[in-house]
Structure formats: structure tokens, C-alpha cells
Amino acid sequence: MHTTHNSPVTYQLNDKSEQAFTLNDAIGKNFSIKATGNIFCVACGNKTKNSFRQGYCYPCTLKLAQCDICIIKPEQCHYDQGTCREPEWGETHCFQDHTVYLAKSSHIKVGITRATPTRWIDQGAVEALPIYKVKNRLISGLVETIYKNYVSDKTDWRKMLKNITAEGNLIEMRQQLFSESKTEMSYFSPEISNGIEQLTEEPVVKIEFPVLEYPKKITSANLQKKSLFEGQMMGIKGQYVLLDTGVLNIRKFAGYEVEIEFS
Ligand SMILES: [Zn+2]
Incomplete structure (x- = not known):
């Protein structure tokens, strides 16, 4: 669709x-x-x-990089080990800017995407807020892994379809999560840190279905x-x-x- x-x-x-x-x-x-x-x-x-x-x-699921486990778990990107199934596809899809976002549907959740607002619409989010712009998919996965300690990364699709929506203000949540994750975010190597831009001024995107x-x-x-x-x-x-x-x-x-x- x-x-x-x-x-x-x-x-x-x-x-x-x-x-x-x-x-x-x-x-x-x-x-x-x-x-x-x-x-x-x-x-x-x-x-x-x-x-x-x-x-x-079935042959495509074995062959294509887009069907590999690292698409679901980007922090397991193995490109630098020379084992990417399709290095060229990786370069045009994974080695591109990604957005780490908060979205509100059944829960307030953290997620990563290259495609805004399509991804948010797909998840049935009624509000979304980009919080980091990062240099590649691997880094987006590392940031998401930290944020998963504080906020869900899942949507309860049954609640989402019943229009049962989480309470909470995404802007306030952003500030709270920035300070809660500060210590862990500071442990990244300079190479990774340089690929992370914190977004402090983005407005909330509203989505109506x-x-x-x-x-x-x-x-x-x-x-x-x-x-x-x-x-x-x-x-x-x-x-x-x-x-x-x-x-x-x-x-x-x-x-x-x-x-x-x-x-
Ligand atoms: Zn096929």
C-alpha cells in the first residue's frame, strides 16, 4: 500500500x-x-x-540483504566484517542517514527509519517526533538499543486498531529521555558520536487516519x-x-x- x-x-x-x-x-x-x-x-x-x-x-529470503536478520537488528550490521550479502545494496540503503524517533500509538515507542512519515503511518502512530539524525543504520540501531531501556519498541496492534492510545507528551518525553540516556550515550566512540545529531527543535508530526x-x-x-x-x-x-x-x-x-x- x-x-x-x-x-x-x-x-x-x-x-x-x-x-x-x-x-x-x-x-x-x-x-x-x-x-x-x-x-x-x-x-x-x-x-x-x-x-x-x-x-x-524462499530463494530471495536466503540471498537478499533486505531479508537478513540485521534488517530487524541493525546493531548486528556485519558489513565491516565483509559478510554483507549485498554490499552495494547496503551502501545505498544502510549507509544513509536514518532517523531515530518517538511515536505514539498503543504505547510511546522508539523506532528507527529512513522513510518518514511512511514508517509512522505503517505503524498506526497518531503522533511522531524525530529525536536524532544519524549517519547510518548501524548507529541508529545502537541508539535505539539504549533507548529501549527506557521506552518500548513495540506497538500492540490490537490496541492500535481499537484506537486505544498512550497518554503522554512527546516533547516532554524527548527531554526526559535525553537526560536519562545521557550517560550511556556518552560511552560511544568518537567515530560513532560524530555520526549522531541530537534533534532538539523538531515539532510533533500528527497523523490522522x-x-x-x-x-x-x-x-x-x-x-x-x-x-x-x-x-x-x-x-x-x-x-x-x-x-x-x-x-x-x-x-x-x-x-x-x-x-x-x-x-
Ligand atoms: Zn524472489
Whole structure:
């Protein structure tokens, strides 16, 4: 799903001929999504029987740097040991500026990204605040590891979908965390410290989602088990389409060929 940070967020999907259509247009309407049974790897495009890591074929999960464990745990970056699966990909994706941020959804959490505000929208955050700009992905992971001692790095997606939002002021939280983490942050080598810029003046980014009504109970649809998911569309939040019959994580079924109808 492609997202644009409008008020509210606009969600778009591409059809077979790569034409984008706006999913927001289906809100309030009867909506159905049906998996045809075909799955195509999001990286190589080959047909695959099963999808791994949200849309990859099995060979790609073994081969691509973007499927390596260091993508989830950047502090385990092993580029400097000469064992990066795709050093060139690493240079264009990992050795780029990253943002360490605080975001508010079910919890106040810390996270890292290269893609703001897309990442925040994907997580269903209603507020986000960049707190550091760092030189590469490895450093962002090291900073996040320190911050995880003070603040969660997870979102409870069920609470997020029910619109149960954490209390707290991100600006105050930023100041508090800057002082709490000061000692640990001072232990970095100069080489790493020089790659960290503290952001003290950034404003809070607010995100509004197109939702008519939030579900009270969460029933999660699985296109792999049941190919048809239908109902009245109540809205879209994070990576989820909310119908009155349940919720569907669209990202989880990336690569699935589907037929979508709404009226
Ligand atoms: Zn593949």
C-alpha cells in the first residue's frame, strides 16, 4: 500500500496495469478482497507457493540483504566484517542517514527509519517526533538499543486498531529521555558520536487516519486460510483495512494476487 500524509492519510494500491487506485474511496462501502491463489515474490517476481517475510520467495529470503536478520537488528550490521550479502545494496540503503524517533500509538515507542512519515503511518502512530539524525543504520540501531531501556519498541496492534492510545507528551518525553540516556550515550566512540545529531527543535508530526468507526473486537482475516474477506469498510489504519467483519493486514499479504471490489 502506498501512503500519502494527507489529513487524513491517503492509501493507494496498484492494479495489474500498475495504475494506482485510492482505497479511501471504498470507506463506508461494501468491500471484498479475494485471493486468486497466485503469489508472486515482491523482489524477483517469480511465482511462489508460499510467501516468506511478507512477500518474498524462499530463494530471495536466503540471498537478499533486505531479508537478513540485521534488517530487524541493525546493531548486528556485519558489513565491516565483509559478510554483507549485498554490499552495494547496503551502501545505498544502510549507509544513509536514518532517523531515530518517538511515536505514539498503543504505547510511546522508539523506532528507527529512513522513510518518514511512511514508517509512522505503517505503524498506526497518531503522533511522531524525530529525536536524532544519524549517519547510518548501524548507529541508529545502537541508539535505539539504549533507548529501549527506557521506552518500548513495540506497538500492540490490537490496541492500535481499537484506537486505544498512550497518554503522554512527546516533547516532554524527548527531554526526559535525553537526560536519562545521557550517560550511556556518552560511552560511544568518537567515530560513532560524530555520526549522531541530537534533534532538539523538531515539532510533533500528527497523523490522522481515515476511519469512520474503530472495531471493539479484533478478528484478523487470513487470506491464506480463507481466500475471501468481505464486509463494510469502516476505515484504514496502519497497514490494516478495517471491515465490520474483521481486519486485514495488507502488508502481510504482499505479493498475493487479489481481486478487489467495492460498491
Ligand atoms: Zn524472489
